[in-house]
Amino acid sequence: MNLEIIDHSASKRIQSIKVKEKELEKLIFPFNKHSIQSLEYKPFSRFSLAKSIDDVFDGNLSKTLNKILKDRNTGVAIIEPDIKNSKFDKDFLVKLSTGLAYLVGLPNFDLMTDKYYARFYVKHSDSSDSYLRKAYRNLDLHTDGTFVKEKTDWLLMTKMEETNVKGGESVLLHLDDWEHCEELSSDPVGKQNFVWSSPKSKNVGYKVEHPVFSKDGSGKPTISYIDQFPEPKNMEQGLFLQKLSDALEESKNKIIFPLTPGSTIFSNNYFWLHGRKPFKKNINLSRELLRIRGVFF
Template sequence: MLNTANVERQTIKGNGYEIKPSLDHDRLYEIEFDHEVVKRFFEEVKTISSQQLDYIPYMRFIMTEKLVTLLDGDFQKTVRGILHDRSSGGFTVGVNGYTNDKEEYVKFSTAFSHLVGIPNFDAMSGNYYARFSVKHTDDSDSYLRQAYRLFTLHTDGTYVDEPTDWLLMMKFGEKHAVGGRSRLLHLDDWEDLEHYYHHPLATQKLVYKAPPSKNVVKEVFRTTFYERNNEPCMCFIDQFVHPSTIEEATYLKDLSHSMENSSETKGVDLPEGKLVMLNNHFWLHGREAFEENPDLRRELLRQRGRFA
């Protein structure tokens, strides 16, 4: 596949914001707001509680409305364009150190998720978003909360039968955390994509089943590769796919090993109060292991959903 990472990307300056190529990854953009925009946004939404966002779906769009009215008319179109752009498909943005209030982090992330679409119901949390912690000890049934294990590359929404076009992750806070960077791989950067995309098992339907903690009992059938806009896309997570033959298992194991060892799988730091949004069709993500510390704690928020 053509590697489009070197497509020249320009800095875009708008009313109250700047969008520029990220220094952390050569495919991502970084959105920076003027300090006054962040200040006015949180002033505008201070009377809206996170409970209202939980209970009243239309209030989530009010978050977006409060943000976009502080900016020019091109902002929403530009952000959506980045997520659909195959050469990028992702960006980071933060609150610029204005606040460390977790209620305000929920509002900020909600403004961005509803800028591009509608989040799926997250059965694990029973809400449109999930907040979870990674700590020193863990007795969960997946890698999500296991701090000292490599969280292998995957896409989201593999075990639900609804579109999962995009993913949003925001860091709420951490203490005594060394390591644990986000690991990202854009599908077009993967050296072995051609081999696995054209493999006879690439379009074989496989069973995906979630562990009990996900609160989803339905089995779904998905192919590992599919096309959107005549481009290869991927659905994969090693923990939840259940092959039915040795050949399928070997294909999946080799595929995962190849991605994990790709020179294009890169670690990215996500500071507190910052989020990353990715196109879930052609970005894979994971997490490095943390260095062991009994006082380790990190809290994250996740939203994922469909494009408008």
């Protein structure tokens, strides 16, 4: 297999897939067939793009990604392309991210951008209404898709580029490594329906209801949670969420690591939580991210 897969230096649960320059070179010709606009306008073109990536790895990349993402013991792949050469530009990364997503499933429509993906910056100053783009705040551990009707099985995040950045490390926590998983996932309040809404920038015009904890097909706990968006309706729910938030943030088993620009974190959204450490203050700091979230085929 011409695919290099190793345990990530931060955790054996995270599988690191290195893509060498030689393999990336082979993608240039098939990628040139598609413009960013045609990928946005014609959903079928994304499948053909994904197939061209899989062909470079003899069909092994789709099998590997599906296995890693669905396996409870792993559930996160970090794809690290060797993009030092400037010909692998931002359009290349959008196409690579699109292809990776379509090897495992279908993206949900991203209401923040009205596209199948979203690109956004984190900078020194920010006037938005959520923690996502607040550089000097901890982005607490959470899952995605908590306030939308669609299922969100997986999440893909690509670091497009960054300049003048110190701090802002990625933070991940696997539910099975969390010290308080048993205690809180078996708490009856965690199984109650909570109301979830979202701030204006998310462009979601409705509220949804679901519990924080559910169970997967084999009876193991899954989580759907973010600190900003549940609307507790009584003292019991409010205190439960506070306890949950504290117990997640104080976990000693969080995996904290710097992500190389150009790399993608591809994670199962049911048993992995993700977050970000605060950045060190710098008025010129800039990080651009791309995200796609969706469902398995």
